[in-house]
Amino acid sequence: MKLHEIAHSRSGDKGDTSNISVIAFDMRDFSFLAEHVTADFVADHFGDTITGAVTRYELPALGALNFVLTGALGGGVVRSLALDTHGKSLSSALLELDLPDKGALSGSP
């Protein structure tokens, strides 16, 4: 299962740091997200396209996680050589994350 099947996402930029939210379509999937979408897993997913650390913040009231990736924007939006200097498309990359099948958990109250 891909992350985009159960969550949506938006990325934002501050200097050379990108933040990427992961928001459950269904609030009941939050604990599944919290269990599987760890900071280490996200760091592995992006590999050497980021040079810094990944920090995760949990927002259960919103059914959301917030990932903060340092060294993610090629030196920052104003001087990066990258095509997507803001990292606007990083949310789409994160949503490609492979997760274990949610299976019987789906739709359970």
Next chain:
Amino acid sequence: MRTIRIGSGAGYSGDRIEPAIELAESGNLDYLVFECLAERTIALAQQDRLRDPQGGFDPLLADRMKAVLPICRRNGVKIITNMGAANPVAAAQATRDIAKALGLTGLKVAAVTGDDVLEQARASDVALDEGGSVKALGNRVISANAYTGAAPIAEALAGGADVVITGRAADPALFLGPLVHEFDWAMDDWELLGKGTMVGHLLECAGQITGGYFADPGVKDVQGLARLGFPIGEVREDGDLVVTKVTGSGGQITRATVTEQLLYEIHDPTRYYQPDVVADFSQVRVEEVGPDRVRVTGGSGAPKTGFLKTSVGYLDSYIGEGEISYAGANAAARGRLALDIVRERLALTGVKMTESRFDLIGVNALHGGGLAEGRDPYEVRVRVAARTETLAEAVKIGNEVETLYTNGPAGGGGAWKSAREIVGVASALLPESVVTPSVTFMDG
């Protein structure tokens, strides 16, 4: 309990103007806010001001003011904007002149200044978050602007301003200012200031909360993006917020659009640093209460740090770029050959670069090759970008891509090149005691 209606008329400098007109006409607004100032914009504006002492403010100021001033006057809507950029006083004079030309007499325009802290930054030789110091940058420094807060905006409104024009005010402060003024919130009521900051944070990117930067066909469908409505915040005296928009405008406001925007550009949600407060969004709740009506509660805050984020603009480097496209069978292989040729040519001709990248748009330009799953697309676009220390060297980058037309792989088309100067922006913290905002009134 009293409620104030604030519309968001722009999310960035180049944003659409019609949604702001729609808000002014039909939004039943008390305030219309235009947030138009990105991190680098003010440094570029400072360069404009050095060339023209009456310049250095937002190039779309006149278009926006001509479009909304008569309507706002008729409907009693006050305007707040950071379109003053590097020259709020000149922007206020220009606005007053536009009002006069439109026959709108007696309009009071206020300019908020004091964010230009270049002298203070040089005097204190402040350290930069990215390493180094203002002193080390020497004569490459072109600007230093501190993010100012809500108080001078509230002061301008208390003085009777119909239009308030700032420079580098913090984006949320453009919204917090009128709330502080209208509801007489104390500047040490951290919880209310936190809630007001949340209001500003949610509204400041305009269309990004009403369905812009959101649509994904078949997954997250949004109707009417070509005539997207911009948001209205209905803010109660106790700081509770309902986000809505003009009935019949395009887009949508849902739990999903609001939650995405709540976390946009947020790091630690318990510590959102602002000039007036450290806002806390960690306990916020988002609830759909009607069609295109979303209630947002639970924002909070902690005491401000006493330091102001300051953006230091400096002459950084030059970037040269070139692109060219290949299509059909073996397109990606020809694209890779093209990149190899340019790489070799840049080495052969001794072009001096401090950093470079060689992308195949359609394959690996956005996120590296790892996520592309090895599938070759029908068409690819070669992109070479490099940083150089002079414009002359930067020009050579695009030239080496362009010469692929006659010297490179088969079927290369649509070559494009550019070379430009890069103004960098570094961040520093200045004690708020060295920053003195002030308000200048101009009667029309």
